[in-house]
Amino acid sequence: MKESLVIINSIILFFLSCVHFYWALGGKKWLVYALPTNTNPTSSLNFSPGFFATMIVGLGLLAFSVIVGSNISIYEDTLYSVILTRVIGAIFIIRAIGDFNYVGIKKKIKETVFAKKDSQLFIPLCFWLGISSILITFIP
Numbered sequence: 001m002k003e004s005l006v007i008i009n010s011i012i013l014f015f016l017s018c019v020h021f022y023w024a025l026g027g028k029k030w031l032v033y034a035l036p037t038n039t040n041p042t043s044s045l046n047f048s049p050g051f052f053a054t055m056i057v058g059l060g061l062l063a064f065s066v067i068v069g070s071n072i073s074i075y076e077d078t079l080y081s082v083i084l085t086r087v088i089g090a091i092f093i094i095r096a097i098g099d100f101n102y103v104g105i106k107k108k109i110k111e112t113v114f115a116k117k118d119s120q121l122f123i124p125l126c127f128w129l130g131i132s133s134i135l136i137t138f139i140p
Contacts, residue, residue: 020058
């Protein structure tokens with residue numbers, strides 16, 4: 001079971017990193033769903049992250065994929081991989097809870113394109129990544 005969770009999470013994180021690299025290089029697909037907008041459902045973006053910010057997120061997600069992957073039995077489990085995987089889990093749980101305005105289960109703005117996609121996809125995905133990443137560290 002542990003190996004399955006590690007593989008699933010690593011693949012998800014790797015895919016998410018690839019999407020961020022695509023956006024950093026100028027891709028536009030799915031971008032409307034990925035960035036919060038103001039309260040008007042058709043308004044402009046609150047911010048527009050640039051190349052470097054998007055690359056940093058992509059590299060971070062790629063690092064998360066490698067760290068979570070290091071928990072599989074072909075590698076030696078170390079205290080560092082366990083601690084870092086728990087931190088990754090906590091990051092995703094905090095993201096799922098949100099900032100109390102634009103993202104997460106506690107968001108106030110709920111009628112924008114992003115907010116709807118956040119509720120349908122991003123929050124459940126973040127809870128999955130958070131809880132399963134922490135669970136990985138407790139399975140022998």
